Ligand code: SF4
Ligand code: SF4
Ligand code: SF4
């Protein structure tokens with residue numbers, strides 16, 4: 001049995017178990033922390049930094065999705081400082097790629113777009129980089145549009161952990177990072193891809209989509225994939 | 237009460253945002269009662285007037301002409317509102333931004349043309365290297381994203397501005 005401990009979230013005492021993350025405890029006690037890369041029952045990686053929280057006695061902000069709770073910890077999930085940094089994290093996601101929501105398959109069904117609305121990001125203060133990026137249409141049924149990718153690695157993790165195919169990886173570092181298929185092949189030539197579509201369903205943006213959908217038509221069903229992952233005893 | 241001097245400007249956008257201003261139905265009567273529309277696509281004035289209280293800009297800054305206009309507009313406006321994604325993010329006009337303008341024009345007017353293969357140069361402003369959001373060039377006081385922004389948001393924004401308040405748009409608008 002994992003040891004029972006107690007932590008404080010926004011001043012309130014909540015029960016937790018050793019080994020849980022701050023995010024898990026917060027969610028279990030009905031507290032909202034914004035997340036983008038996190039996905040239920042899948043290993044968290046702390047890629048997007050939307051879930052940052054303040055922990056008293058620690059003088060840097062910590063991602064709630066990867067930070068384990070400790071007995072007596074006191075966590076702040078909402079403050080002006082956190083709002084400012086979350087906003088910056090979102091703005092950078094918009095500047096790093098090309099997001100024209102109005103002509104995107106995921107318009108009105110996109111987690112990035114919805115998060116910007118929720119956090120009040122109505123404009124981006126930093127200059128857009130307008131990078132030139134490819135769109136991989138080589139797969140029979142699916143499309144990967146790098147213009148919309150936020151490098152959350154949900155596709156990478158779900159393909160490896162749930163489907164067991166491990167088609168996706170990240171190449172390069174920092175702003176040059178790209179999602180790559182089978183160590184850099186067009187998706188249509190992948191030998192490992194089983195065409196299951198799980199990566200498409202969990203992708204929070206319009207980066208992965210099914211072919212044949214027009215603007216606004218791509219609605220994702222990530223719950224199907226996470227339910228399967230949890231039934232198989234995925235990351236708890 | 238003194239009427240608000242209101243201007244609307246159409247830069248690199250599709251006119252959809254201006255159409256959405258007209259979409260606010262009877263709220264437009266309130267605007268008419270409280271504001272003088274001193275400049276806009278349907279107003280005769282050629283020059284952008286002086287001492288404008290509120291200027292609403294649709295569209296990205298894409299050409300030399302847009303650039304000159306927006307600097308003059310900033311000097312003559314107390315408050316600038318970027319209306320719609322093209323003004324706020326560069327949006328669709330910005331999709332050309334990773335192609336050099338010369339190549340873009342050649343592709344369209346020479347490779348893409350059946351006859352009369354020339355790049356127009358007379359009477360059209362030169363394209364900037366990139367189409368950019370308004371606030372990348374001048375200070376913008378309020379951003380109203382959307383493609384186009386919903387009429388309800390426009391009615392709310394105009395209503396607040398004409399009451400002398402700066403509207404809080406958190407969670408009321410979105411990109412796209
Ligand atoms: S992925 Fe989301 S944020 Fe990006 S263009 Fe598409 S709808 Fe907009
Ligand atoms: S379709 Fe399935 S197997 Fe293919 S890349 Fe996506 S998750 Fe992996
Ligand atoms: S393709 Fe989608 S799921 Fe994969 S990293 Fe990019 S945004 Fe995330």
Ligand code: FES
Nearest residue numbers: 046048049051065
């Ligand atoms: S949700 Fe924690 S870093 Fe993305």
